[in-house]
Amino acid sequence: MIDFQVLVFYSFALLLVGAGIGVIVARNPVHAALFLVLAFFSGAGLWMLLEAEFLAISLVLVYVGAVMVLFLFVVMMLDINLDQLREGFWKYFPIGALVALLMVGELWMVVSGRDVMRTGQGLPPAAADASNTREIGLQLYTTYLYPFELAAVVLLVAIVAAIALTLRRRKGTKYQNPAEQVRVKRADRVRMVSIPATGKTGE
Amino acid sequence: MTSYLSLLAPAAPEIVLLALVSIVLVADLFIDDSRRMTTYFLSQLTLLITLLVLVAAPHGGPVYTFHNMYVDDTLGRALKGLVLVAVSLVFAYSKTYAEQRDMLKGELFTLMLFSTLGMMVLISANHFLTLYLGLELLALCQYALVAMQRDSARASEAAMKYFVLGALASGLLLYGMSMIYGATGGQLGLQAVAQALAAPGVDHGLAAVGTVFIVAGLAFKLGVVPFHMWIPDVYEGAPTVMTLFVGTAPKIAGVAFFVRMLGEGLAPLSHDWQQMLVIMAVLSMALGNITAIAQTNIKRMLAYSTISHMGFVLLGILAASQQGYAAATYYSVAYTLMGLAAFGMILLLSRAGFEAENLDDFKGLNRRSPWFAFVMLLVMISMAGIPPSVGFFAKLSVLRAALDAGFTWLVVVAVLLSLVGAFYYLRVIKLMYMDEPVDQAPIEGDLDLRVLLSLNGLAVLLFGVLPQPLLALFDHAIVQSLR
Known part of the structure; x- marks a missing residue:
């Protein structure tokens, strides 16, 4: 059962x-x-x-x-383009299959001879009022404080690197500057042109 | 409050470095593009202050903190100090080159500083988690640095290869760590893992498979055959300043990773990983030295030479003795010193619009500048392992360690392969002294670059004449750390 x-x-x-x-x-x-x-x-x-x-x-x-x-x-x-990605699939297939076989062999070494299908007693049941969030928080900010802070530094580096790699001003890129748009004067946009009358108005 | 501070105190260098890098990061935003040198000086100051904190902190015996995840010992201190000096030299060598190629951005320095932080974390790690996080911090910065020159197709390709293979290596490493975690019944601290693995009744098969994955991941990071594919492409494709950075200081951190992980955490399994390292060491020395002969690009040649040098480092580690670990760390420091000088020389010969990347660019260097030809001569004989240079003693100490561990045939193979390697180092000397110069431009370069490069070259000679202090330091440090 x-x-x-x-x-x-x-x-x-x-x-x-x-x-x-x-x-x-x-x-x-x-x-x-x-x-x-x-x-x-x-x-x-x-x-x-x-x-x-x-x-x-x-x-x-x-x-x-x-x-x-x-x-x-x-x-x-x-x-x-998937066809392009799949190009050369069969060329690399033998070496990929070899690596996969090796991995399966190693996994077999780990699994074989051990009773992996056994279902253990499982974890002791937690108290009814145990708070997951609280327990994780306690662990993170006490025992694992140092790795936690390091992970924060890794994220900071990821931000710096992402911005450094993607931010650049291309020449000829059109972008809006709202401050300039607000401050615009009539003189910047409209040019008064005096067109001399040619004397044909009377016709 | 005081007790809390005393918990943080051993990690003071890392904390100070992180705080200062954050300041540089923000300060750089307010610096105009034309005054970018200010960022350079701020970065150098950051390294200097960190070094002072490192030296000034009181010291006695290993101190563990952060729930045993961080260790402050002589080994860590010595290596961290050397890493800081090496990064400082990298900054000094690269600033003019970067400026001429429009690469002198604030991120160049902040990413290198963050990477330095990663190396320091790695060197002082005493727990699988911190080892891994330090490694990721180090590597993430390097991927971005290699990719920094976005308009160069070569650099982008190199960065992509580096990133994908690096991610794969991290995956292997974590997979191996998870198996060790399972085999030891949930231990991740290095001493706890070693204890659990030495205990009777441990699941040896599972632990051995985990070790295989961990060693493969480590080998990827250090770049030894058969996990070396990224090294030549990254070294050649990346801008030379990035090659200088990627190829020097991180090697020290990488060897520290090997020593801490294999020498301390997985020490009870030394019979399992020794065999793997033997194969990797022989293949690295053979492939590195033989392929380097065929290269015409000096960056690529030095890349293959790195592979062979890392093979020699493995020779020290696979001895699995304190003497061997000390020899391997000494080798990594010696290699860093030589690598700094060799890549620094490429930077010196390059100028705006010209990259001295080919062996031909070194032809007739003696006519153009006898002094720098001599400095390069020192570096080359050191890389070849000819006395009296630091490279000779580094090779001697790893060979002696391997011999004492009973790997006589391996030592014979290593000596023969280093003879093969001597060919291409001596060829550079021949080009410099016996050929006519192709490139007639005078050697320019800032005063500080020339002075530091000269000192760097002389240090290669000095540590060769007086190898004892540094060797003794590492002997002492290893004995203290791996009791």
């Missing part, structure tokens, strides 16, 4: 693996991005099972809500 939790675990896990395969085999990049969304959702479901509610919800909010939407925008804006 499989209990309900195990059933839920396996359905989410299968969904996750299926979505992961979908990401790499989908021909259309937009479909691939949507498969990734599905993978994140299934991952969040697994975390829910582990009673990590805060992480599960933030995974959905941050990755699905923000990152993947941005990702989809980028994928839709880029004109990706």
Whole structure:
């Protein structure tokens, strides 16, 4: 008799693996991005099972809500030529297959001989009033303070690098300067031209 | 309050550096493009202050803080000090070159400073998480620096290769770390991992597979065969100032990573990683030295020479003895010294609108400037490992460590391959002294560049004549750190 939790675990896990395969085999990049969304959702479901509610919800909010939407925008804006990308697939296939086989072999070494299908007792149940957010916050700001701050520095560097690589003033780019637009005088826009009368008005 | 400060105190150099870089970052926004040299001086001041904090802090024995994630020991201090000096030299060498090529932006300095912070974090890390974060901080800045010259197709291609392979290496590293985490029952601190791995009943198969991935990731970062593919392209494609930066100080941090990770955390598994390192060391020395012969571009030649030097570094590490680790760190410092001088020389010979990238540009250097031809001669004999130069003692100490560990055949192979390598270093000397100059332009270059480069070259000779203080320092530091 499989209990309900195990059933839920396996359905989410299968969904996750299926979505992961979908990401790499989908021909259309937009479909691939949507498969990734599905993978994140299934991952969040697994975390829910582990009673990590805060992480599960933030995974959905941050990755699905923000990152993947941005990702989809980028994928839709880029004109990706898949045929060009797939060129040379068969040329690199043997070496790729060899690497994949090696990885599978190594994974087999890890998995074989171990009782991986065993379902353990699971984690001890948390107290009813335990707050996920509070516990994570406590860990982050005490034990893991140093890596946490370092991660902040890495993000700062990412911002600096992204701006340094993308910001530049091209010559001939047209842009608006609202301050100048507001301060504009009639004399800047309208030129009074006196056109001499030619004497034919009477006709 | 005081207890809290005493927890932060061991990490004072990193904290000071971060605070000062942030100031430089903001101050740079208010500096006009034509006065960019101000940023340069601010950056040099930042390095100087950090160095002073590092030297001035009280010291005795290893001090652990931040829940054992950070360690302050002699090894860390010595390497951090050397990294700071090396980065300062990089700044001094590159400012004119960067100015002439319109690359003198504030980000050039701030990204290099952030990268320096990453190296310091890496050197002082005592936990898998901090090792990884320091490495990412270091690497992220480097990707951006290589890509900085956006209109150059070569630089963009190099940056792309570097970025994709670097990300892959990080993935391998993390995958390996997760396996070690599983095998040790949830340990990530270096000492805790070592203890858990040494305990009976540990899942050795799982830990060994994890080690394979970790060593592969590390090898990518250091650039040893078969994970070397990015090195020649990045060295050749990146602007020379970036090559100078990528190719020097980070090597010290990389070797520190090896020593901390393998020498401390994974020490109980030394039999597993020793075999991998033997293969990588032999392949690196062979491929690096033999391919370098065929190069006509000096940056590419030096890239292959780096690969072979990193093979020698591995020779020290795979001895898995304190002597070996000390020799490997000494080698990385010696290499950094030589690399700074070699790439500095390329910068000196380059001028506005001209890149001295080819071996032919070194022809007849003796006619144009006997002094700098002599400095380059020192660097080349040092890279070839001919006495009396720092390169000779570096090679000698790693070979001795490998010999003491019982790898006699490996030492023989290494010596033979370094003989092969001597060919292309000596060819540069031949070009400088026996050929007619192709390029007749006088050697110009700022006074500070010429003085520092001369001192750098002389240091290669000085540490060769008096190798003992530095060697003794690392011997002492390693003994203290890896008790």
